[in-house]
Amino acid sequence: MNTLKKQNKTIGLIPTMGNLHYGHISLVLSAQKYVDIIIVSIFVNPIQFDNEHDFKKYPQTFEKDCEILKKYNVDIIFFPTIHEMYPFGIKNEILIEISNLSNIIEGQSRPGHFQGVATIICKLFNLVQPQYAFFGEKDYQQLLIIKTIVIELNYMIKIISIPTIRSRNGLALSSRNNHLNSSEIKKAPYLYKIIQNTAEKIIKSKKNNISEIIKISKLKLLEKGFFIDIFNVYDAEKLQFLSKKSKEAIIIASAWLGKTRLIDNKKFFIR
Incomplete structure (x- = not known):
């Protein structure tokens, strides 16, 4: 990343859990307007799931995802392992919590969910060090939490949000x-x-x-x-x-x- 920055390349990060659809592609298309290098991370984050069953059944389509991202000229696909992201294990990890937003509404229904989201986003920001990061507005509370993280932890990152992408009948893509x-x-x-x-x-x-x-x-x-x-x-x-x-x-x-x-x-x- 330092080499790219020395070349005055702007880096944009799109965090995903894979199983990509056009909502993700809209983030890529938006990133193309802002940055020189687009990095898409694919990581199914275990600590943001309510239970292990939901985590294990989450659809993983890595090869298909890579084909899609290649078609849209994504520069780098970051596909880390659980051990790489959580070297001391998922039960011994430092957790990030935005107290005024993490435990209300969606956070109240899914205790610990936003701790998991905030923690993995901080890790990705630290590893990739982007100037821009791109998120959809369907997960609105998550978006506000990420914007708060950037302010509170002094990340020099611009958050770009993209309106929810819907099918013709109005259903939000997911x-x-x-x-x-x-x-x-x-x-x-x-x-x-x-x-x-x-x-x-x-x-x-x-x-x-x-x-x-x-x-x-x-x-x-x-x-x-x-x-x-x-x-x-x-x-x-x-x-x-x-x-x-x-x-x-x-x-x-x-x-x-x-x-x-x-x-x-x-x-x-x-x-």
Whole structure:
């Protein structure tokens, strides 16, 4: 990396867990506008999973991923082993935690998840030393945590976020979509449709009756066959509940459809 920097090459990092889809490719296309050298990391991070079963069943398609990245002229694929990333073992690792963001909303539903994310991102930043790093907005809370890491730990890295990439029916692209059966694939887009409908109602309400609006939306999701984990509206800057000072809101949702946990969100301005 030092050699590249001595040549005045700008480096961009795209952290992934592999099983790539067009959402990842959109990050590559964005990186091409900013940097000379694009590095894509592929590492299924064990310490951000809720349990070992989920970790082991995560789809790994390294050869196919390499073919895709080669097609889009990615310069370097970084594919470390678990031992290389966690030399003292995953149970003896130093953990990074952003206390004000790691244990709320998604972090409350998945204890330890964001510690795992923050830790691996710091490791990747230290190893690659990019000037830019690229992330999707589908994992919004994760994005805020990473931006906070950059500020709090004084990384000289510019974080570039990319809007969520969706299929034609509105479903957010995700590696987890591979676990949906044919019936669930048809139902899955309703999550975002109901999120959109909820946002429109909150905008029209001018912050009135929000709890009732959310309640009705949850009932609609239940009727469609979703099991709701998270569905609420927050201040988009702080991820606290809306206040009179809130100007931009975000609906964050996670829901189970069969055995698959889907996440999505929508930001919008309010008065």
